[in-house]
Amino acid sequence: MAKVTIDGHTIEVPDGTTILEAARKIGGAIVPPAMCFYSKLKTSGGYCRTCIVKVSKGSDKDPRPMPKPVPSCRQTIMDGMVVENITSPEIMEARAGVVEFLLINHPLDCPVCDQAGECHLQDLGYEHGKAGTRYEFKRRTFPVMDIGDNIKLHMNRCILCYRCVKVADQLCPGRVHGVIGRGDVAEISTYIQNAVDNEMSGNMIDVCPVGALTDKTFRFKSRVWFTKPVNAHRDCDKCCGKVTLWESGNEVLRVTACKDTYGEVEDVADGKPGWICNTCRFDKKNITDWTIEGPRKIDRHSVISANHYLEQKALKMDIKMQKLLGEKAHN
Numbered sequence: 001m002a003k004v005t006i007d008g009h010t011i012e013v014p015d016g017t018t019i020l021e022a023a024r025k026i027g028g029a030i031v032p033p034a035m036c037f038y039s040k041l042k043t044s045g046g047y048c049r050t051c052i053v054k055v056s057k058g059s060d061k062d063p064r065p066m067p068k069p070v071p072s073c074r075q076t077i078m079d080g081m082v083v084e085n086i087t088s089p090e091i092m093e094a095r096a097g098v099v100e101f102l103l104i105n106h107p108l109d110c111p112v113c114d115q116a117g118e119c120h121l122q123d124l125g126y127e128h129g130k131a132g133t134r135y136e137f138k139r140r141t142f143p144v145m146d147i148g149d150n151i152k153l154h155m156n157r158c159i160l161c162y163r164c165v166k167v168a169d170q171l172c173p174g175r176v177h178g179v180i181g182r183g184d185v186a187e188i189s190t191y192i193q194n195a196v197d198n199e200m201s202g203n204m205i206d207v208c209p210v211g212a213l214t215d216k217t218f219r220f221k222s223r224v225w226f227t228k229p230v231n232a233h234r235d236c237d238k239c240c241g242k243v244t245l246w247e248s249g250n251e252v253l254r255v256t257a258c259k260d261t262y263g264e265v266e267d268v269a270d271g272k273p274g275w276i277c278n279t280c281r282f283d284k285k286n287i288t289d290w291t292i293e294g295p296r297k298i299d300r301h302s303v304i305s306a307n308h309y310l311e312q313k314a315l316k317m318d319i320k321m322q323k324l325l326g327e328k329a330h331n
């Protein structure tokens with residue numbers, strides 16, 4: 001076991017735990033945002049840099065600080081480590097820079113984007129974004145593409161987090177989808193436009209942190225805040241059959257996996273992630289297909305959570321205050 005202190009909160013966690021996982025155990029505003037890490041997908045993380053933190057003390061044995069911000073999703077803790085996230089003005093500034101980079105090529109699509117209202121990039125933009133851009137070049141653009149019968153790809157909105165690639169790799173045998181090209185020509189592709197028709201491919205939509213992969217059966221049907229999420233299940237021989245139904249009146253507009261506070265698929269009874277199959281997701285759109293369990297509580301990354309943006313506003317004030325205090329101490 002090892003002790004780590006994150007923004008003044010100390011916790012003891014098993015050796016090998018990452019800073020991000022330790023922060024999630026503490027919970028609340030000190031948890032760094034994560035756009036590419038997804039605990040249920042092996043080798044995810046390390047791509048986006050939104051989760052950076054400052055390690056102001058390496059460990060009890062070697063108390064030297066780490067010279068640069070570190071990605072908390074990859075850095076494991078050492079006994080006695082001291083970490084700063086929202087209490088570090090430099091980290092807040094560096095994260096704002098990361099967000100600026102993420103938005104360089106990102107379109108202002110929120111009013112027409114299905115992810116709006118539950119988008120992690122929208123949250124980051126709200127917390128750290130600036131009204132203008134310093135980018136003077138032409139944004140890269142791609143045509144909207146069909147990838148398979150049920151998924152639409154808006155490559156313009158993709159932040160190349162690789163989560164969908166990990167789903168394809170780890171859940172869909174014989175995958176036909178990945179990232180081609182590198183640098184500013186990197187893009188998600190199904191190679192020669194092959195259909196992503198694997199029975200578990202719809203999970204790519206659930207893991208996509210932005211509105212790049214959208215569910216064709218839900219596109220433009222409703223804004224997410226007009227829907228009512230409920231927990232439901234059915235007997236399914238392909239997946240766990242446990243889902244969240246997003247209803248409007250008696251109509252089921254969308255079916256997703258059940259997700260936790262961090263937008264990740266919850267574990268089901270046998271301790272395995274509750275990925276769902278395409279039959280449950282795309283073909284079971286009648287209330288009578290499901291046994292309804294009750295309303296689902298949605299928090300953190302969604303406008304559906306009551307007072308979410310009031311909490312965000314309070315966090316923003318907190319960050320500003322920390323920055324002022326930091327500057328004062330510096331002077």
Ligand code: SF4
Nearest residue numbers: 109110113119210211
């Ligand atoms: S992905 Fe998020 S930030 Fe981008 S347009 Fe859609 S809602 Fe807006």
Ligand code: SF4
Nearest residue numbers: 158159161162164208
């Ligand atoms: S399509 Fe979505 S999940 Fe896939 S790399 Fe792009 S942002 Fe990530």
Ligand code: FES
Nearest residue numbers: 037046048049073
């Ligand atoms: S979440 Fe850590 S680098 Fe993306």
